[in-house]
Amino acid sequence: MLTLSSPIKKVFAVRRFTTFVSISTLILLLTSSAWGQQRTLQKNLCDEPSGRVYSTGDRLLKSGRYLCLGERISPQNGNTVKVLCFMNRKIMYLKQNTIFDAQICASPPNEAVQCSVLNVAPCTHDYKGSDDEKNAPIVTSPYGSSIINNRPQISWRSVAGADSYTVVVKGNGVNWETDVKNAMTMPYPKQQKELQYGNTYTITVISNHGDQPLNSSPLVVHLLPVDDVQWIIDEVKQIKDLGLPPDEAAFRDLDAIYMSKLILDESIKTLEARVMAGSQNPTIYRLLGDRYLGALLPEEAEQTYTIADQLAKSSANTSELNKVQSGLKLLKWLKNR
Structure with missing residues (x-):
């Protein structure tokens, strides 16, 4: 069960802009x-x-x-x-x-204006990435621009030629930096003050070669107010108390609760946990692809869509297969535009 101070394993923040992928209905009931x-x-x-x-x-x-x-x-x-x-x-x-x-x-009134597999018109972001961005240590966690963990794990992509990275976190009451070698992830330092609920912070990762900085990748994350965090914790507890099958709870109820506050962070982490548990449910992989796409991670989205496509075909789940193929078509369109 989540608590206000509990560490969260993996999250991602969308840099410079926010978007999310949402689809009005989820399908596939697991039975056991x-x-x-x-x-x-x-x-x-x-x-x-x-x-x-x-x-x-x-x-x-x-x-x-x-x-x-x-x-x-x-x-x-x-x-x-x-x-x-x-x-x-x-x-x-x-x-x-x-x-x-x-x-x-x-579906909510603003659903039509979101970038999603059902509506490609608002998808204004460059999923191919600029040359500078390709050489930057892009932050891959936390997921999403809104988070509920006040000590998030920070991860980033490696940069060719870099032999170390500097992580800098700044915001209300928080200002620290640390060097990291031979790794592209780090837990939030125990000795540093935690992020404060209701505040916005900038996380910057700088790639270095020796004493020379190569490139940097900043991102902005907003920690939800404590009341919103407590509401999510209470709803998650009630879902778990129902004793639903784990896959079903992940792609229906938990995703609905997290995405009601646009917390890509927790939705992706929950779906990833089902993948790690060995789920063969195509909806888990398809929805994870949707959420990765919303977090501006096209490579991860393509990988999970591909697995979802295989699982949907092997189980003759035509409805889910149509959703997967819509996601793949949107991903291809975004990369080629």
Whole structure:
């Protein structure tokens, strides 16, 4: 479980601009045990689940149950029913009979203006990278411009000819630098003051050859306010308490919670953990590709899309295969524009 002071293994910050890849609906229900079999029957009520019940209090729907568009929420005896909409990543507290339809569970209004595999027009960034950028120690973690870990691990790409790197972190109440040799990653130093919630910091990595600096790569990260961080911690705990299959929780519920605050950091880290655990679920890899693309990491996106493509084909998952191919087409278009 996340805590306000717990270290986070791997995160990334998008430099100089923010964007994220989002897709309105995620699919593929994993089943395991009688609990998984029960939800398989529930999934058959609709082609694709659109939400989940997160509390007791409904006359018929139990906590943890999937929701389909068109289903009725019926609070009993004045109770409030908590539900999560996967499409707009919103949590709703319903106190009266409500139809769970596209009017209350739909993609957010600004979804159309985001760079995504569903809409390439706003994708204004150069995914090929300038010559200077290719020779810079590009920071690869933390992921995303917003983070919740106040002691993030810092990673970067190697630079040809560099024999050391200097990491500099500056911002409100924090100002330190350290030299690193024979490595492209470092934990946040224990002796240094942690980042402060609600503040913005610049992390710069400088490549060196001997005593001469070669190039540098700055990035800006914003640490969410403490109230937002605590909200995420509480929601993550409730998801884990439901006892969902790990893959399902990662690509549906946890991703929805993290991306509701645009925390690419935690979403990518959670999906990477499922990959490391040996998941063969194409949705895990496809969504990870989406998130890498949103974090401006096209090489990583292409690798995971390729694996997702193979898994979707081997499992005859045509719906997921279409999403993977859309991602690959967008990636190719971005590189060639």
